[in-house]
Amino acid sequence: MNLYITTPIYYTNDIPHIGHAYTTISCDIISRFNKLSNKDVFFLSGTDEHGQKVEKAAKEANINPQDFVDKLSTNFEKLIPDLGCEINDFIRTTEKRHIKSAQALWNKLIENDQIYLSNYEGWYSVRDEAFYQESELKKIDGNFVTQNGSPVEWVKEQSYFFRLSNWQSKLTELYENNPDKIAPKSRYNEVLSFIKSGLKDLSISRTTFDWGVQVPNNDKHVMYVWIDALCNYLTAIDYPDTSSQKYSKYWPAIHVVGKDILRFHAVYWPAFLLAAELKPPKKIFAHGWWTNEGKKISKSLGNTIDPYEIINEYGLDQIRYFLFSEVPFGNDGDFSKKAISKRVNADLSNNYGNLIQRILSFIVKNCNSTINPVYDYNNDDFNLIENFKVKYLEYKNFMDNLQIDKAIKSIMELLSLTNAYVDLQAPWKLKKNDLKRMETVLFITVNIIIKSTIMLSPIIPSSSKRVLKFFNDDITYQNFNDFNKFTDKIIKINSPTPIFPRIE
Ligand code: MSP
Numbered sequence: 295m296n297l298y299i300t301t302p303i304y305y306t307n308d309i310p311h312i313g314h315a316y317t318t319i320s321c322d323i324i325s326r327f328n329k330l331s332n333k334d335v336f337f338l339s340g341t342d343e344h345g346q347k348v349e350k351a352a353k354e355a356n357i358n359p360q361d362f363v364d365k366l367s368t369n370f371e372k373l374i375p376d377l378g379c380e381i382n383d384f385i386r387t388t389e390k391r392h393i394k395s396a397q398a399l400w401n402k403l404i405e406n407d408q409i410y411l412s413n414y415e416g417w418y419s420v421r422d423e424a425f426y427q428e429s430e431l432k433k434i435d436g437n438f439v440t441q442n443g444s445p446v447e448w449v450k451e452q453s454y455f456f457r458l459s460n461w462q463s464k465l466t467e468l469y470e471n472n473p474d475k476i477a478p479k480s481r482y483n484e485v486l487s488f489i490k491s492g493l494k495d496l497s498i499s500r501t502t503f504d505w506g507v508q509v510p511n512n513d514k515h516v517m518y519v520w521i522d523a524l525c526n527y528l529t530a531i532d533y534p535d536t537s538s539q540k541y542s543k544y545w546p547a548i549h550v551v552g553k554d555i556l557r558f559h560a561v562y563w564p565a566f567l568l569a570a571e572l573k574p575p576k577k578i579f580a581h582g583w584w585t586n587e588g589k590k591i592s593k594s595l596g597n598t599i600d601p602y603e604i605i606n607e608y609g610l611d612q613i614r615y616f617l618f619s620e621v622p623f624g625n626d627g628d629f630s631k632k633a634i635s636k637r638v639n640a641d642l643s644n645n646y647g648n649l650i651q652r653i654l655s656f657i658v659k660n661c662n663s664t665i666n667p668v669y670d671y672n673n674d675d676f677n678l679i680e681n682f683k684v685k686y687l688e689y690k691n692f693m694d695n696l697q698i699d700k701a702i703k704s705i706m707e708l709l710s711l712t713n714a715y716v717d718l719q720a721p722w723k724l725k726k727n728d729l730k731r732m733e734t735v736l737f738i739t740v741n742i743i744i745k746s747t748i749m750l751s752p753i754i755p756s757s758s759k760r761v762l763k764f765f766n767d768d769i770t771y772q773n774f775n776d777f778n779k780f781t782d783k784i785i786k787i788n789s790p791t792p793i794f795p796r797i798e
Contacts, residue, residue: 296334298544298576299325302551303342303385303526306366307351310373312584312599312629313552313591319614320581320623320698321550322379326752327693332773336544338530339374340385341367345519346420349505359505363388373601378610378755385530387507387522396507396517396525398534399570403456404510408569414453414497417446422554423519425449425497442554454499454515461565462493468564468574476560477696478624481553481580485560496562524563528572536572546576556580579696582626584617599629608797611754612638618753619702635797641702642754642794645709646746653716653739654764654790660725661736665785668734675738678715682708682742683778689749690774698753705749712742740765740787741780748777757793764788 301317304310318339325337342348343363352362363386371384385392403409417426421444431438431446438446469475469486476482499515500506506516525533527547532538536545551559556578564574586597604613616634619641621627657665671679685708692701716739724732744765751758766786 295332296336296543297325297328298336298531298547299328299338300527300547300549301339302549302555303340303387303523304370305345305348306341306343306363306370307348308593309366309369310601311591312586312601312604314370315373315377315601316584316617317550317552317581318374318379319377319617322377322381323614323618323698323752324548324550324693324696325380326755330748330752330773331690332775334543336383336531336540337379337381338383338385338527338547339370339379339381340383340526340530341370341387342519342523342526343367343386343388344506344516344522345423346500346503346505347423347519349503350420352505360388376605376610377601378614383530385526387526389529392522392526392529393507395529395533396522397510399525399528399566400517400521401510402534402570403566406569406571408457408460409454409498410457412453412455413451414455415450416448416497418449419444419446421445424558427494449502451501452514453497453501454509454512455495456498456521456562456566456569458493458496458562458565461568462489464568465489465493465561465565468568475575475577476556477577477579481556481560481624485556488557489561493561493565520558520562521566524558524566546573548577548579549575550579550581553580553582579624581624582621585626585628587630588628608634608638611757612642612794612797615642615702615754618698619706621699623696623698638794639796641706643796645706645713646750647792647794649709649713649716649739650743650761650764650793651790653736653743654787656721657736657740657787658789661733663787663789665737665740665787666733667780667782667784668730668737670730670734671738674715674719675734678711678738678742681711682745685711686745686749686777693752702750702753705746708742709746712739712746715739737785738780740785744781745777748774760793764790 299321301321304314321337325335328335348363349359352359355362367386374381417431419426419440422440426440426446431440440446466489473482476485498518498521499509500518501514504516506519507522509515509517531540531544549559560578567574585591586599589595589597591598616637620633620637657663685704688704689701692704719735721732721735747758747761764787766788
């Protein structure tokens with residue numbers, strides 16, 4: 295089985311912040327989980343380098359746009375491994391391969407009579423790189439702005455149009471027949487009602503600036519940045535060569551996007567694809583937005599969150615864990631220092647870390663650092679093993695449905711049950727009168743620690759690696775094969791070092 299997963303490509307008008315990090319980490323978690331499930335995964339990220347917004351930022355910096363994007367793109371590319379993410383390709387829309395691919399898509403749409411030349415007159419927001427109907431705007435101090443407060447300008451120019459209106463019923467049908475194509479459900483409803491309210495043809499070229507992909511056969515026009523940008527998902531798998539191995543293996547993709555750019559991905563993009571006789575996306579998942587201590591994050595408020603700063607303060611895995619355990623994936627979330635400490639201390643230090651620490655140090659001290667397989671179980675043991683199986687299944691189902699927070703919760707519940715089991719069985723007492731029982735309890739607990747660590751590995755990859763090293767690399771699971779079974783090997787334990795010190 296194959297999986298193609300994409301992040302949005304990030305605008306190179308500024309440096310990366312927490313919102314960008316959030317989308318990328320979410321895809322990394324999904325990618326790592328699917329690799330453990332034996333899928334062949336292709337994970338793409340990149341930068342969106344054309345358009346008025348980027349051109350404007352370059353002008354303000356007094357640098358030519360190409361040099362400007364070369365510099366800014368590096369920050370996004372470097373951030374990915376610094377977030378502990380492993381991608382397969384990083385695409386930039388100023389690359390030759392992409393320009394070729396975007397122009398090929400354009401030509402295909404021309405060939406299929408999906409594009410015509412006319413005049414556009416209406417509102418445009420450079421910040422959102424989006425056209426707006428007046429009915430979608432509100433007035434502040436006598437000026438029209440978008441619902442999010444982005445300024446708009448009146449644009450009047452010759453423009454190519456995409457026949458989006460022709461696709462209204464096809465898109466309705468697509469989503470009514472495939473209700474899982476857009477998630478979460480509330481977003482699905484939102485998109486469907488937008489489509490049903492009527493689709494107008496979409497302006498897809500601009501003439502008043504030139505920082506974009508040239509429209510084939512008309513050098514007065516550059517492509518509207520969104521048709522250029524969306525096409526990146528095809529470029530990376532060799533489009534227009536649809537017979538390539540990559541294309542055949544991976545298309546269609548799962549796109550993870552923020553709720554602000556859902557319409558582009560769930561309405562325009564599938565329409566372009568269908569109009570070019572290509573398959574629409576497999577799934578589009580829209581996540582929510584983060585606020586900072588209750589306030590909307592914005593440059594003008596000066597409260598953007600630098601991913602490097604919080605990673606330095608709390609640790610990479612602590613941040614990854616917080617972002618995906620604290621808030622249901624799909625909902626908005628609030629970033630607060632108090633919430634991070636509380637969450638990390640309760641789950642990672644007290645529940646997970648403490649179990650590892652006390653069990654492994656006990657084994658090192660009392661069992662010559664060795665645990666032998668034991669299969670002679672009593673009711674308490676069977677109960678815990680049964681709970682492990684249930685929690686693992688829950689975890690797997692939640693992860694398959696991109697309910698990352700719920701999947702994490704299942705692991706934490708399993709760890710709480712295991713801590714309670716250890717308290718009740720009290721191996722430190724068994725040491726005095728029942729060594730056989732003590733070994734059994736330790737063997738079961740160690741197995742559950744290992745399993746939980748593997749289940750947590752998509753979320754906290756580098757800490758999981760460190761924990762698995764306590765088991766002398768005897769246990770290196772690459773996948774969920776035979777996951778319900780406990781090991782039949784002797785396990786040698788290294789002295790554990792603290793993995794998640796408490797945040798004070
Ligand atoms: N370039 C377009 C995407 C083109 S995809 C073909 C774009 N870029 S962006 O850099 O502005 O935003 C990228 C992603 O960051 C979006 O998914 C957006 O939702 C996300 N975030 C930006 N700020 C955010 C928060 N405060 N919280 C969570 N995510 C947010 O849009």
